[in-house]
Amino acid sequence: MNLISNHPYWPIQNGLIQSYPRLREEIDCEVVVIGAGITGALCAYHLVRAGFDVVVIDRRDVASGSTSASTALIQYELDTPLTELRDRYGKPRAERIYQSCCQSVGKLRSLCAEIDDLSGFTWKSSVYLASRGRDVEGLRAERRARRAAGIEVEFLGRGEIESRFSFSREAALFSKTAAEVDVFRLTHRLLQRAKEKGARVYDRTPVALREAAPGGVVLTAAETFAVRAKWAAFATGYEVVEMLGRSLVNLNSSFALVSEPLERFTGWWERCLLWETARPYLYLRTTVDGRVIVGGEDARYRNPAARDAAVAKKAARLEKRFREWFPDIPIESAYAWAGTFGETADGLPYIGALPEWPRCFFALGFGGNGIVYSLVAAEILVARLLGRSHPDEDLFQFDR
Numbered sequence: 001m002n003l004i005s006n007h008p009y010w011p012i013q014n015g016l017i018q019s020y021p022r023l024r025e026e027i028d029c030e031v032v033v034i035g036a037g038i039t040g041a042l043c044a045y046h047l048v049r050a051g052f053d054v055v056v057i058d059r060r061d062v063a064s065g066s067t068s069a070s071t072a073l074i075q076y077e078l079d080t081p082l083t084e085l086r087d088r089y090g091k092p093r094a095e096r097i098y099q100s101c102c103q104s105v106g107k108l109r110s111l112c113a114e115i116d117d118l119s120g121f122t123w124k125s126s127v128y129l130a131s132r133g134r135d136v137e138g139l140r141a142e143r144r145a146r147r148a149a150g151i152e153v154e155f156l157g158r159g160e161i162e163s164r165f166s167f168s169r170e171a172a173l174f175s176k177t178a179a180e181v182d183v184f185r186l187t188h189r190l191l192q193r194a195k196e197k198g199a200r201v202y203d204r205t206p207v208a209l210r211e212a213a214p215g216g217v218v219l220t221a222a223e224t225f226a227v228r229a230k231w232a233a234f235a236t237g238y239e240v241v242e243m244l245g246r247s248l249v250n251l252n253s254s255f256a257l258v259s260e261p262l263e264r265f266t267g268w269w270e271r272c273l274l275w276e277t278a279r280p281y282l283y284l285r286t287t288v289d290g291r292v293i294v295g296g297e298d299a300r301y302r303n304p305a306a307r308d309a310a311v312a313k314k315a316a317r318l319e320k321r322f323r324e325w326f327p328d329i330p331i332e333s334a335y336a337w338a339g340t341f342g343e344t345a346d347g348l349p350y351i352g353a354l355p356e357w358p359r360c361f362f363a364l365g366f367g368g369n370g371i372v373y374s375l376v377a378a379e380i381l382v383a384r385l386l387g388r389s390h391p392d393e394d395l396f397q398f399d400r
Helices: 009-014 038-049 082-089 091-114 133-148 158-164 183-196 237-244 304-325 370-385
Strands: 004-006 027-034 054-057 073-075 122-129 154-157 171-180 200-202 207-213 216-221 225-234 250-259 273-276 283-286 292-300 333-343 350-352 360-364
Touching: 009 183, 009 333, 027 038, 027 216, 038 054, 038 183, 038 225, 038 360, 038 370, 054 183, 054 225, 073 091, 073 273, 073 370, 082 091, 082 133, 091 171, 091 370, 133 154, 133 171, 154 158, 158 171, 183 200, 207 225, 237 333, 237 360, 250 304, 292 304, 304 333, 350 370, 360 370
Parallel strands: 027 054, 027 225, 054 200, 122 273, 225 360
Antiparallel strands: 004 333, 073 171, 122 171, 154 171, 207 216, 216 225, 250 292, 250 333, 273 283, 283 292, 350 360
16 A cells, blocks of 8 residues: 655655665565564564564565654653543553653663664653643643653643743643654664674565464465565554454544754744644654654545645645744745554554464554554564563553
8 A cells, every 4th residue: 555645754864775675585584574664673673683583574665654754753652641541441551551651762762872873863852732721631630640650741831831932822741751763764774783683674575474373474475485484573554454354443644744954943942842632733843954844634544645635735734833833933844745544542552462363473553652662562572482471561462
């Protein structure tokens, strides 16, 4: 499926970092990772680091699917507030979900240092704005819930917001644990490091699952070649849902633009990450070369043609909203794009196994925190294949 529209910024910014061959022969391995976006790259790197013989295969170029369209805000804060998760799953489990995501932000920074490429990783603060007056009490409750979970967060009132920004809101939550990253570069660097450790990476190679049995899995690559493995890890996002025969996600299209480089960011305190309580919400970040990324205007996915046709109109609306927030920042749009993503009912990913698919593991990082979820999935996958337990393995299972 065509996952993106127009010209996402990251491939243009980075160019062709690394090329990989098509698979043109039968191959055996311990673990085959299907999908070479950020989820597959994180899984492959963690697996190779743990000593597994790994093959990575993608039907597209590496990082050219949903990963290339990501705006790559790194947050522990989920689209679903902790208070809502607590009502749905109970206080202990909901708190563990938020704590797991919070820890993963720091782990991602450590991973960038480990592969000797920060990939634009920059620590940021995050400000979650009340879109309407009636959202204020919800933010107060959310602050109490997060603090009870041991997560540092501050409540900002109108005066504090007006002293920091060129706009005004009734209230906001301020978190120090957040970051930005160049997810396209990070994906390539992870796969390069995995390859240096022995992984074999192939792109432009469509694969289909031929057999999943207790003894292992067999896939057909390029409609011809057999790929035999002890385990298969599916890191293909919602594209695997049809194979599973389960209704797991709703498909949406999200739109984004990136500006020309700017010399000043008047009225934008700390160039922090910004997002809001409205659904769908506007979200903003900057880049290391002084650009602004504005995302939002989400719409229910219909088909690629309808999504593509909407890019120009949606980008104009995003630019207009940015100017309303920051009238003194002379933004000029450079590129605009759209991407299709899956959203679950609770905003959480699906990570784990299914009894009807033996020897298969699914790392499906749905929702607005796909990069953070993918890191959690990689850790759970490695623990599972090593025969160890992982403290978060029950949080994102299919039968939750």
